Amino acid sequence: MMTATKKRLKIVAAASFSLLLVVYLYRAISASTVGMPGGVGVVGRLSGPIEEEQQGQWPPTEDAIQRSLQNAYDAHNSLIKEQRAELQRTKEQLAQLEEQIRSLQTSTPRKYPKVKYLNYKNRKRILITGGAGFVGSHLVDDLMIQGHEVIVVDNFFTGRKRNVAHWLGHENFELIHHDIVNPLFIEIDEIYHLASPASPPHYMYNPVKTIKTNTMGTINVLGLAKRVMAKVLIASTSEVYGDPTVHPQPETYWGHVNPIGPRACYDEGKRVSETLSYAYAKQEKVQVRVARIFNTYGPRMHMNDGRVVSNFILQALRNETITVYGNGRQTRSFQYVSDLVDGMIALMASNYTQPVNLGNPVEQSIEEFAQIIKQLVGGPSPIKQTKAVEDDPQRRKPDITRARHYLKWEPKVPLERGLRQTISYFRNELARSDRFQESSNKYFDSPDLQRSRP
Numbered sequence: 001m002m003t004a005t006k007k008r009l010k011i012v013a014a015a016s017f018s019l020l021l022v023v024y025l026y027r028a029i030s031a032s033t034v035g036m037p038g039g040v041g042v043v044g045r046l047s048g049p050i051e052e053e054q055q056g057q058w059p060p061t062e063d064a065i066q067r068s069l070q071n072a073y074d075a076h077n078s079l080i081k082e083q084r085a086e087l088q089r090t091k092e093q094l095a096q097l098e099e100q101i102r103s104l105q106t107s108t109p110r111k112y113p114k115v116k117y118l119n120y121k122n123r124k125r126i127l128i129t130g131g132a133g134f135v136g137s138h139l140v141d142d143l144m145i146q147g148h149e150v151i152v153v154d155n156f157f158t159g160r161k162r163n164v165a166h167w168l169g170h171e172n173f174e175l176i177h178h179d180i181v182n183p184l185f186i187e188i189d190e191i192y193h194l195a196s197p198a199s200p201p202h203y204m205y206n207p208v209k210t211i212k213t214n215t216m217g218t219i220n221v222l223g224l225a226k227r228v229m230a231k232v233l234i235a236s237t238s239e240v241y242g243d244p245t246v247h248p249q250p251e252t253y254w255g256h257v258n259p260i261g262p263r264a265c266y267d268e269g270k271r272v273s274e275t276l277s278y279a280y281a282k283q284e285k286v287q288v289r290v291a292r293i294f295n296t297y298g299p300r301m302h303m304n305d306g307r308v309v310s311n312f313i314l315q316a317l318r319n320e321t322i323t324v325y326g327n328g329r330q331t332r333s334f335q336y337v338s339d340l341v342d343g344m345i346a347l348m349a350s351n352y353t354q355p356v357n358l359g360n361p362v363e364q365s366i367e368e369f370a371q372i373i374k375q376l377v378g379g380p381s382p383i384k385q386t387k388a389v390e391d392d393p394q395r396r397k398p399d400i401t402r403a404r405h406y407l408k409w410e411p412k413v414p415l416e417r418g419l420r421q422t423i424s425y426f427r428n429e430l431a432r433s434d435r436f437q438e439s440s441n442k443y444f445d446s447p448d449l450q451r452s453r454p
């Protein structure tokens with residue numbers, strides 16, 4: 001009997017000891033895992049409230065376990081939130097770094113495009129005013145590749161350094177930030193005078209400055225040409241014909257321009273520019289060439305210049321409505337920029353001194369043009385007519401008999417091929433501006449700036 005009681009007592013003592021050991025071990029493990037990352041930390045957090053609320057009570061009540069579980073769940077969620085925010089921040093930083101690498105790659109090219117070697121007899125020093133603009137930058141490319149020394153003068157009103165960045169640092173290239181309204185002293189053999197805003201929103205933005213650029217700027221250019229005996233090519237425009245009553249427009253047509261309309265600052269500015277050129281030619285024996293340029297399009301044209309090509313392409317790429325001003329029956333003819341550049345270089349090299357139309361005589365109604373762009377971009381954009389624009393010319397088509405005869409020049413690039421190039425340029429530009437947009441509100445501190453902060 002005695003041995004049986006002893007045996008039971010031994011069993012009870014052993015059981016109590018085991019229970020105490022289990023409780024001790026559980027608490028020891030819980031205490032040591034508080035604050036550890038991941039799931040282990042949760043165990044630690046679970047034990048906290050139980051210990052606080054259930055001091056001395058074991059096992060914990062169901063209520064306490066519920067609360068602890070909820071706390072653990074909340075802690076887990078906030079941890080995930082923090083990690084997601086961290087991931088997002090890292091992604092944004094990565095995108096910014098990628099953009100910085102891209103812009104570094106474009107702004108500091110390791111290799112320049114190949115240029116021909118010309119000996120000193122054939123190599124010319126050529127000044128291009130407005131050379132950082134759309135047409136000017138393509139002209140720079142061609143003349144550089146031919147092996148000439150090219151100096152660009154630009155006030156960057158509508159031009160961009162990026163357009164000529166691939167030549168920066170080249171021994172044959174120089175970029176000068178200068179407003180052509182002010183005189184310029186420089187030694188050169190030829191001048192292509194392109195400095196002037198070309199699109200209506202740009203030239204109407206500051207009409208007085210547009211007139212000054214086309215009058216005082218042209219006087220400065222012609223004065224320089226006179227001093228150094230350089231040949232000058234003036235970039236005039238089909239706008240000198242105004243809203244033409246003759247169709248297609250030959251160079252002998254004097255034009256139909258409203259001298260006080262919204263476009264007059266440009267149209268009349270260019271007409272004075274031509275007048276000045278022939279006055280300097282007659283009086284000062286300056287060799288002048290006058291190119292009357294018709295609508296030109298291509299890569300590097302301004303995204304928001306408000307003209308029909310950029311408007312339609314952007315609207316189509318953004319799946320917006322393609323807006324046709326007026327009834328869409330007004331016509332335009334569009335030349336690709338490389339054709340224009342070929343024509344300008346041929347005109348400069350020629351002995352022909354009268355104005356020459358440079359444009360593509362293939363004529364399209366604006367309505368047809370909208371259809372072509374819609375089809376090439378391939379989006380769902382509807383085409384809608386809207387209010388006509390004041391003084392918008394009804395018909396525009398160059399007569400290029402002179403250019404064909406004297407320059408042996410005519411446009412080569414078909415509309416569809418040129419438009420595909422231009423659409424692809426605009427698509428890339430849109431993607432680029434979207435990338436910038438995404439990161440536009442975020443800054444990277446330089447290490448120095450960070451150190452200077454408290």
Ligand SMILES: NC(=O)c1ccc[n+]([C@@H]2O[C@H](COP(=O)([O-])OP(=O)(O)OC[C@H]3O[C@@H](n4cnc5c(N)ncnc54)[C@H](O)[C@@H]3O)[C@@H](O)[C@H]2O)c1
Pocket residue numbers: 129130131132133134135136153154155156157158159160178179180181193194195196197198199213217235236237238292293294295296297302
């Ligand atoms: N693109 C066309 O369809 C078209 C048609 C007819 C005539 N043109 C003529 O061709 C020339 C080039 O046109 P674009 O389309 O390349 O235009 P653009 O606006 O891209 O280029 C003009 C350049 O001239 C610069 N500029 C403007 N004012 C200046 C000033 N006061 N001093 C120095 N630089 C100045 C601008 O910053 C810009 O780089 C212009 O003279 C324009 O009138 C162009």
